[in-house]
Amino acid sequence: MEEKQNFQTSLDFNQNIFKPSTREEIVEIVKNCYKKSIPLEISGLQSKNKIGRNFQAEKTLDLSNYKGIIDYKPEELYIKVKAGTPISEIEEALKKNNQQLAFEPNDFGYLFSGESNSGSIGGVVACNFAGSRRFKVGSVRDHLLGFQGVNGKGETIKSGGTVVKNVTGYDLCKILSGSFGTLTVLTEISIKVLPRPETNKTLIIKNPHVKKALDYLGQSLSSSTDPSGGVFYPDYFGKNFILNDLTHDGGLTGIRIEGPMNSVDQRIDRLSKELALIGNEFSVLDSVQTEIFWNKTKNLEVFKNSKSNLIRIVVPISETLEVIKKLKKDDLNYFIDWGGSLIWMAFDHLNSKILSEIKEITKNHQGYYTLIKIEDDFKASADIFTIDPIKYKISEKIKKSFDPKRIFNPGKMYTGI
């Protein structure tokens, strides 16, 4: 629908924080800021606002009041919501229909504020951080069916729709996923939803060694038992898990199997045989404990009270061991998710020398890093994201095509973008 060009709202442009509750207000705010070249910080539920570079914005566009489910069609496997809708509200609605957001969005609340805050759907799309099921079902971007948003000129734009198969025009859903609010203010989001599996179980293998763990994970992911999660917690973190059926403390590899009841049992049994595990080497978590275990993983709860810096490193599984070996110093704690491809690593001390080392190592091993949590003193000068000069140049052009005056989150990802 075209926005009305001359509508009246009661917006006071002298305020520094706008909390619009209609799209018309959002359009008016953006148009005004575009006209006057006023930089805007786009914010949702403050769960991931600390991720990204420091930047100066005169005004804040707070979307927490722009919320609500617009349309939910379980049989069509989609939900359409306003961008400020809390993930918790969406998950609750889906649960009633035995459905879920299969990409398991991380809850960064524990990390930043010590308590749950899974944020808003707009923020989850803007950051594109997917949980443990990533290697099986894809990332957030793979579940975004369509959106409506307001570009940097205040124009309402849309792409995609609510159907899964749609190749009409450029796939702008992808370019907006993970753009950290630097291209467009998302207003409406249509997300693919999927059935919750009938049940799930987790095979927990007792082992403190990362090399062995990566072997287990690699083998599992290449087997026809079709796992939906694969993690490794070293000794330090492994002992934090206290669950009834967990028969040991210390380092552990966890592999999740989901599906119909008898199929899950069959696959767990087969997987333990394929991995040549003997009786006292493993335990199996039932569905209730499985939920707890993977929620803790999704929520990064092992870092809950940590004061350390946290870096998210993604590499091909073949490189994980080398990267850990090169980065691992005595004061480091880490765990591995995504079946071996994602390393969450905590650093007590971080400086530009260490960071450029990390950059070099991840790059040489065909991966990348994102600084998730970082001490304030260092944040101002640190590279939060990695990028090469060619991609920077292309990114600059794309930024300009959506937001020609650089008013949305300027500098949040890279200087000049």
Add this chain to the structure above:
Amino acid sequence: MSSLQMPKVDDSILSKKDKIVSDIGRIINPKNVLSHPDELRPFETDGLTAYRQMPLVVVMPETVEEVSNILKYCNDNKVKVVPRGAGTGLSGGSLPLEDCVLMAMGKFNKILEIDYLNRCVVTQPCVTNLAITHAVQDKGFYYAPDPSSQIACSIGGNVAENSGGVHSLKYGATTNNLLGIEVVLMDGTITKFGGKAMDSEGYDFLGLMTGSEGLLGVITEVTVKILKSPEIVKAALIGFPTIEDAGNCVAEIIAEGCIPAGMEIMDKALTKATNDYSKAGYPTDAEAMMIVEFDGTEHEVEAYIKKAKQIAEKNNSSSLKVSKSNEERLKFWAGRKAAFPACGVLAPDYMCMDGSIPRGKLAEVLKEITRLSKKYDLPVANAFHAGDGNLHPLIMFDANDKNSLKKCEDFGADILKYCVKVGGALTGEHGVGIEKRELMCEAFNDKDIQQQLTIKVALDPNSLLNPGKVYPILRKCAEEGRVHVHGGKTKFPDIPRF
């Protein structure tokens, strides 16, 4: 050439043909530059054979550096470039322009690396979709997206069109199965987006390039993820007395939490035509026939088949057969995959549409198609990827009768407009190309289209890469051609379609 409007021909380029040929002949091996009309003829059309145009020159680069140097040359000299993979596309995405350099990627035909540890294959773009599966199947792996032309279509073309297939409900389309690409931009810049690691830092250019129909860059390398083949695959063949019953059955199967690997519906006309053609053993008395396929471990598949059976019976199924062997399962599919040639027997010509609709609107849309069929007095047969709402009506007509062709085009446009009206999309998997270009304003308003064009301009300021495709030229919702098949003869009559 039909009356299809294409970008204005630059006469100064036409007059410089000899110079362009000799200039490019210095960039690449001159043997790989084709300029004689006899050499150009094979490239005059793609899978959308209703439209033909000889290019100015065809170039066949062998390395990424050659691709880069040609594009840079063309950019500097304002020469239009049309990239082409296997040329099997159904929306005219690689239809040449009179004043263009057609970049045929056929020499990029090698698989570069098979990496089982990272479960991916790195390949050149003109390797066929099926060749990837063939390369890894001895180790029990496969590449999931399976457009029906997979025996001939190239993986680079799949990326450009974001191709789907029968199994995209469960496994996604090309975009969901890609890890990385190497691309050359119009100014000659060579870059890689993504790689073997999942997702990538910064803006998702991999996602933007996928499905951009050759307008943003030329793909020179592709990294796809491969999956472990399921232990067992079973299909059920189900007949229904009404389309509504079949539609309800689809909705309930999904609502029950079963995600089939594939779920197809054909109407009575197509069931009969395909059964006559391929003797697949279909229930020809049923108003609608469904093939539903599940894959996974034995227990899992048994559980889902049982559930699907119960749901089908509840929805008045008139017949139900579960495959007892892989051979029987493939026989179920044989008829479905022969939908194109089967229709070729029924009428001199047919056009295949490619709309996407919400699954629940199937009965409503088919009713509308039946109404339109009467209105236009043209028979139609319908195939439907019911799992993901992708509808392929086949409109039968006689191209020798101009009135019949016009009626067919109007009929097709009305169907696509109706798909958009009920909340669907103009194209589910064939792409916009030249075929649905002028219908874009049914799905998008000016601002939406303008935003997309701004991206195009950002990466290709002179609009030299594959111009005239995807975005409207006429700026009105004119009805243009569809997949047009004359006398049952497509460009590749033996390739299964959709």
